[in-house]
Amino acid sequence: MRFMIMVFGERAELHAKPTEWIERMVAFMVRLDDELAQSGELVYSEVLEGADAATLVPQHGATSRGSFNVSDAPLSRYWVVKVPDESRAVEIAASVAEVVDAAVEVRQCMEQSLRP
Numbered sequence: 001m002r003f004m005i006m007v008f009g010e011r012a013e014l015h016a017k018p019t020e021w022i023e024r025m026v027a028f029m030v031r032l033d034d035e036l037a038q039s040g041e042l043v044y045s046e047v048l049e050g051a052d053a054a055t056l057v058p059q060h061g062a063t064s065r066g067s068f069n070v071s072d073a074p075l076s077r078y079w080v081v082k083v084p085d086e087s088r089a090v091e092i093a094a095s096v097a098e099v100v101d102a103a104v105e106v107r108q109c110m111e112q113s114l115r116p
Contacts, residue, residue, distance in 0.1 A: 001082070001083060001084065001085060001086070001089075001108060001111070002043060002080060002081065002082050002083075002108070002109035002111070003080070003081055003083060003086065003089035003106055003107065003108050003109060004078055004079070004080050004105075004106070004107050004109055005078060005079045005080075005081060005089060005092055005093045005096065005104060005105070005106055006075055006077075006078045006104065006105040006106075006107070007075075007076050007077040007078065007096060007100055007102070007104055008072065008073040008074060008075055008076060008102070008103075008105070009073045009074075009076045009100070009102065010050070010051070010073050010074070010076075011050040011051075011076075013073075024099070025099050025100060028095075028096075028099045029077075029099075032079075032092075032095070032096070033045055033079075036079065036081060036092070040082075041081045041082055041083050041088075041092075042079065042080075042081060043079075043080040043081060043082050044079075044080050045077070045078065045079040045080070046077065046078060047076070047077045048074075048075060048076055048077060048078075050074070050076075051074035052065065053065075054074070079092070080109065086106070086108065089106050089108075090106055093105075093106045
């Protein structure tokens, strides 16, 4: 089963954190990526640019800069993992949530949508 594990947050919030917190969080993320890759669970992961760098493409009309998700924090990082079941994805997400001190979303990828 594949799951996407998503972290949401504004870049400004990150820069407001103490340097020690940022260093611990970055070290954790590097370790997590390495552990998931070594276990064969990591499909891929990405760190996204800030929401201000997004381009919104509407169905009609001109594009604009900024995230569509204006009411909540934008997606900032995600992992797609291949794990035996949802409980393992939730376990990974819980470790991330503890470090980033925020909720982390887990969503199953539709198996029939897998493309080469």
